[in-house]
Amino acid sequence: MSRILLVEDSKNIIRVLKICLQGAGYEVEVVSNGIDAVDMAFQWKPDLILLDIKLPKMNGFLVCETLKEDELIKEIPIIMLSAKAEEEDIKRAYELGAQDYIIKPVEPKKLLNKIESYLKGGERNE
Template identity: 40%
Template sequence: MSNKRILIVEDEESLLKLESILLTSKGYEVKGVASGQAALDSLAEDVPDLVLLDIMLPEIDGFEVCRRIKAAEATKNLPVIMLTAKKSREDMARGEKVGADWYITKPFKSAMVIETIQRFVGK
């Protein structure tokens, strides 16, 4: 069985490393990018099984990245989990509006992130 592939979009290098190590240790294949544009470029080349998406990103924010993922035929069914420090009701509603499948706020518990990912793509 091949490993499930996850694209992590996170501009904070320490968090990107932490999330990558966490997911790799659970058997996922991980690719990390640090901007919204890099995420869209990566998705144009190769569609993973799930996207873990920060909102506050350089160039294009996570809301717009998610909206574009859900608007494109090739990626419209791709699960997108928002992982962000933005925790207001308005932000969560906006995440839902652009099509995010789930919304996790920072600081997060590693177990919650893993459980949520497993809910969408399995182990």
């Protein structure tokens, strides 16, 4: 069973995505701030990370940058989830090493297709 780390601070989005991901057969851990995201990524070593940008304590850009700088976990695919649709935010996410960027609200079927693609070693869809 593939393991997904969901980094999100909105309880409603957590609830919906957790149901969606678990229903698709994934093991899911949830953290709601950037510092816990980094700690959990190192401890749990997920197969994929879904990462919000606007987070307490440490934003998603810094989390992504921190994780991609570490040799042990830099290969874990990161999909950014954000309501921020500005081109500079999307560009920055890719520059920091994110594999994909999905603008909220998230369509569960589209998200599951992207997750499956990355878990099978798929390429980035810009």
